[in-house]
Amino acid sequence: MVRLPFDDEHAPLYSVGQVADMLNVEQAFLRRLDEYDVVRPARSPGGQRRYTRHEIGHLQNAISLIGEGMSLTAVRRIFELQQEIADLRAELARERAAREADRG
Template identity: 60%
Template sequence: MSPLPFDDPAAPLYSVGQVAGMLAVQPAFLRRLDTHAVVSPARSDGGQRRYSRHQVEQLQQVCALVDEGVTLPGVRHVLGLRARVAELEAEVARLRRR
């Protein structure tokens, strides 16, 4: 049996309204994050933003950073650094397995 879309953390399933409700933020805040290339969701055939579970987790991190006073360019930079650290940790783990 093939996995269902909601089993895939990268499947774009959630609308702006759903994510705004989950995170207790305004939909306009999510749209602004997309405009500033902080978290850019996929688009449905009708052009509506659709977020994956992974992106919702990223948005939780973004909200925490914004609550701490980090600017959107700063948030983008922090997320990029976190992604790079994860890549490097995976590379170190791969090299250790050799």
């Protein structure tokens, strides 16, 4: 069976207007999140922002954090630290797997 683009959560399919409607926010707010490197969507060949389902999840998290009083800079840093933790966990899992393979 052929996988379609909407099956891939990392496929850039959604326009700023669509995402703004989905999340009930202003388009300018989404552009501001892009300017602050909180969520940087891909660009279409015409230069329009295109969001993935994965990025929409990040936007939802950002909106929640902002609602709790976090600044855009703080939200960006939280996202950076979350990514660093995920990367370190993946590295640790690889090292553990390599050690297990050496023992076996």
